[in-house]
Structure formats: C-alpha cells, structure tokens
Amino acid sequence: MSLYSEKVMDHFKHPRNVGVIENPDGVGEVGNAKCGDIMKIYLKIDGDIISDVKFETFGCGSAIASSSMATELIKGKPLKDALALTNKAVAEALDGLPAYKMHCSVLAEEAIRAAILDYYKKHNLPYDPELFKECDHEHDHDGHEGGDGE
Amino acid sequence: MFVYADNAATTKIRPAALKVYQEVSEKFFGNPSSLHSAGQRAKEELERCRQAVANILGCEAKEIYFTSGGSESDNQAIESAARAGARKGKRKIVSTAIEHHAVLHTLKKLEKEGFEVVLLPVGKNGIVSLDEAKKEIDENTCLVSVMLANNEIGTIQPVEEIGGYCRALGVPFHTDAVQAVGHMPVNVKDLHCDYLALSAHKFGGPRGVGALYARTGAPLSNLIEGGAQERGKRAGTENLPAIAAMTEALQESVKNLPEYMKRVSALRDKLIGNLSKIEHCALNGDSVRRLCGNVSFCFEGIEGESLLLLLDDKGICASSGSACTSGSLDPSHVLLAIGRVHDVAHGSLRLSLSEDTTEEEIDYMSEEIPKVVSYLRSISPVWRDLQEGRRSFIL
Numbered sequence: 405m406s407l408y409s410e411k412v413m414d415h416f417k418h419p420r421n422v423g424v425i426e427n428p429d430g431v432g433e434v435g436n437a438k439c440g441d442i443m444k445i446y447l448k449i450d451g452d453i454i455s456d457v458k459f460e461t462f463g464c465g466s467a468i469a470s471s472s473m474a475t476e477l478i479k480g481k482p483l484k485d486a487l488a489l490t491n492k493a494v495a496e497a498l499d500g501l502p503a504y505k506m507h508c509s510v511l512a513e514e515a516i517r518a519a520i521l522d523y524y525k526k527h528n529l530p531y532d533p534e535l536f537k538e539c540d541h542e543h544d545h546d547g548h549e550g551g552d553g554e
Numbered sequence: 555m556f557v558y559a560d561n562a563a564t565t566k567i568r569p570a571a572l573k574v575y576q577e578v579s580e581k582f583f584g585n586p587s588s589l590h591s592a593g594q595r596a597k598e599e600l601e602r603c604r605q606a607v608a609n610i611l612g613c614e615a616k617e618i619y620f621t622s623g624g625s626e627s628d629n630q631a632i633e634s635a636a637r638a639g640a641r642k643g644k645r646k647i648v649s650t651a652i653e654h655h656a657v658l659h660t661l662k663k664l665e666k667e668g669f670e671v672v673l674l675p676v677g678k679n680g681i682v683s684l685d686e687a688k689k690e691i692d693e694n695t696c697l698v699s700v701m702l703a704n705n706e707i708g709t710i711q712p713v714e715e716i717g718g719y720c721r722a723l724g725v726p727f728h729t730d731a732v733q734a735v736g737h738m739p740v741n742v743k744d745l746h747c748d749y750l751a752l753s754a755h756k757f758g759g760p761r762g763v764g765a766l767y768a769r770t771g772a773p774l775s776n777l778i779e780g781g782a783q784e785r786g787k788r789a790g791t792e793n794l795p796a797i798a799a800m801t802e803a804l805q806e807s808v809k810n811l812p813e814y815m816k817r818v819s820a821l822r823d824k825l826i827g828n829l830s831k832i833e834h835c836a837l838n839g840d841s842v843r844r845l846c847g848n849v850s851f852c853f854e855g856i857e858g859e860s861l862l863l864l865l866d867d868k869g870i871c872a873s874s875g876s877a878c879t880s881g882s883l884d885p886s887h888v889l890l891a892i893g894r895v896h897d898v899a900h901g902s903l904r905l906s907l908s909e910d911t912t913e914e915e916i917d918y919m920s921e922e923i924p925k926v927v928s929y930l931r932s933i934s935p936v937w938r939d940l941q942e943g944r945r946s947f948i949l
Contacts, residue, residue, distance in 0.1 A: 416860070416863065417863075423933075424938075433935060437896070437897040437936050438895075438897060439877075439896075440857055440877050440885070440896070442935050443935075444935040460935040460938060461933060461934070461935070462855065462856065462935055462937070463857050463878070464858075464860055465860050465863045468860055468933070552562055553564070554623055554624025554625040554628060554656045554751070
C-alpha cells in the first residue's frame, strides 16, 4: 500500500520494542479506545538513562509504527533527550506520515512524556511541571469519509 | 495466496463485459445523437441495452436512464422527488440511518435548504422496520428512501413492504439497490418503487456507469444540463461501450442467480462459522437476511486499519468501518446505528465474496484472520486490560 512510507510499513510489520516490562520504573498511557488509538509505554531507568523501553498499542498502522520508532529514538538515551523528543521528529524518522495521521506521532510523544512523569512521581523526584503541561492531543483527522463509492 | 474479498467496494470486470466494451467501442463508434448511419447504429445499440436492462428489472425501456453510476442515480432520484414535493408544499423526507453517503449527504444538503429529514433507526440486526417507517410517513412526506441491501453489513431491508405502504399512500419511494442488483432478485414491480439506483461495477461491469429507474410519471429533474440525451433528463454523450458492458454483466449475473446465491451463501456461512470461533467477536447484521457474499465482524481489542494492512500482507484484500480507514474521527455510521460502541466499531472487518470466491480461499481466510487478530491483540493494551479485568468485555 502506498498510503505509508516503506519505513512506516517496516516499523508497523516488524515493530521494535513491543511488549511489557515487569516492574517498570515508569508507565504512560495516552489516547482512548473511543477514538481508536491507545499507546502504553513502559520504561526502565538506570540513573538518568532509559535502559529499556517497551510499548503496547491499540491503533492503526501509523500508531503502531510511531510507537515503535519513538521507542527506538529514546532507548539508551538520557531522560532529557527523551523529553525533548517531538512528534515531528518521530514523523520525520518514519519518512513522514499522511497529514491526517500526524496525531499518531503526537500520541507517541505524549506517551513517552506521561511515562517519564510517572517515573518522577513514583520515585518522588523533583521535576519541572512546565515540561508536563496537560496538552490535549490534537485529533486532526477531519477529512474525507471513506466508503465504497456507488 | 491472493484473495480478493472486497467485492462490495468494486468487482473485477467480467471477461464477457470487457469483450463487449471493446467490440462496441469499435463497432458502434458513432454518436447516438448523430443523424448519419454510424450514429443511428449506435443509437440502436443504446436502445437495445436499455430494453435489456428494463427486461431484467421488470419495467419499460423508457423508464431506464443511464447515468455515471450509483451516486449520480441516488442524487438525481432524491433531488427530483424533493423539488417536486417542495412545489406542493411537502418538505419531509424519510430515510434510514444506514444509507450510503450518496443518499445521506444528498439529504444533508436538502436539510440545509429547509427540508425536514428523518432517519429511521435500525434494530441490532441492522434491519429497519415497517412499523418505524409508518410512524414517520405522513401527508407532508415528499419522499421515502430505503436501501435494498446495506453495503457494510449486507442486511436486506423490507423494501417490498415499505414500498407497498408508500404506493398505497401515493408517497414517492426510492431504493438504493446498488449492492443488491446482480446479487439477489430485483424487480421494480415487486419493490413498488418509483426510483431505483444501480451501479455496474458492483456486478462485474465497468466503473463510471450505472442506471436510474424512474417510474413513468415520477418527477425527474436534471442534475446535468446540456443536451437531449436520455430523454432530456441527463445531458452528455452516452458512454455506449460502458453501457453495453454493464448490460452484458447484468445479463450474465442474473442468468445463474439462484445457483450463484446458493453457492456463495454456503461459502459465506462457512466463513462466518469459522470466524465466529474467535473469542470476543460478533457478526454484524442479521445472519439470515443478508447478501449472499457479505461477512462483517467486529473484533474486540483491536483496530481495523492495522488488521487490513496485515491481511493485505497475507494477500487478503478486505475492508473495515474503522475511523482510521476513512480519515474521519468516527467509525462507520452503520456500525454505530446497530449499537456497536466506538471501542468495538473500530475493530471491524468486512469480507465481501463473489462468484469467483473458492472453497480454498475461504479456508485460507479462516486460517489467517484468527492469527492476525490474535497477534494484534497480543500487542494491544486494550486487550491486556480486558484480559486482566481492568476493562469489561463488550462482545
């Protein structure tokens, strides 16, 4: 299918870091089933480094691919790098996403942020609340209505 | 293995229809509106097709108008009846919640112009009831429009009954028969309809051609102006090769209709039986009153687009009512209308069979689909929550 780039299809069909971490240091879950996508990120953190990351995703091809790519981009990296990860960086690393699928990359960014916040809170660590301002994820999938055509 | 199971979206053209398309292009190249002999031969071919289509639908040739397809036919029928109704001060239109967008969007447009549009609900089985229709059809009603068979869940609507009721009251009645023609018996007399829309590419004809049946005396206004073609009701040089190919496809599909229906519904039921074994899934639409080739399921805990992409990777072409396959926020209006909540409507799958579908293809799909569903569930946080009791099963 040419809807997605080869990279999106590769990460969708062969997702990296899929699964669960037992006793994670931080967990973040964003999205909701009503909208059709939920992402859950599990983190293992050693010192300041994300030593392991896993994800579970309920959603479309680009949601699964965005989760996979986002985990690849933060694995082994310091927390500050993970916090600096933007949805645009995830989308670019996937060689782009269709406009109405950009919200999938937003979900990936938010899931990582939520997992890191969970880590700070669970471990009573100081953090800058400015970095975790509640942002409603844009559901920018207004577009055509699909169907069979008559 | 390659399995094409999206015949409700479009069918592969029948070889006989393709042959006719080429022959007619070569042999009847004249413009049917031209006075010379080449034109007149084309005109004769056009009228032969019109008569053949009329014979199959049980009407007169002059009641058949060739169009660009189902959407145009639906638009023209609805707009014609609405405009004629408005001239008599009648501005209420009764339809159903599960119509195709060709109908729903036309009604939305008319609603903005001041028409009152009532969409009848359907039961959990995906079928509208005559009683519900009776409650809404009144002296202000200028049109009732009920599809014959639904494109997503395949349910067959009580069009004969509703049409009969409308006829007795003198209320114009339209049926979108796009999914039905070529797949079940369709006769305009039995359906008591004033308008009927059909589309060639749903029964092995080419795309971009269809027909509108408009009963003699039923108001008909133009969508396209610019010439006297189609008795002045649809301007534009007739797409004769496509019309002839459609006619051929229609004749071929109705020729063995009972055998086709029997064979394909047996394959359908086998596939439904096999897929029903997947835990926490549900068949969409009535199990008996449905098109012989339609299989539609919702699977809990997964999303339809990822399901389609992985099935495509296995060579299976299918369709889904998930929001992510359409670019809209909401899943299919049809699935919502039969009471599927958003969470499970996103996990829908439609497989639409054809007369080319084989037993081996059914076996292959029965084997591969459960594997893909199971894989997607294994990476789904929703499925984990369901399994671990943090979320309650709906299906």
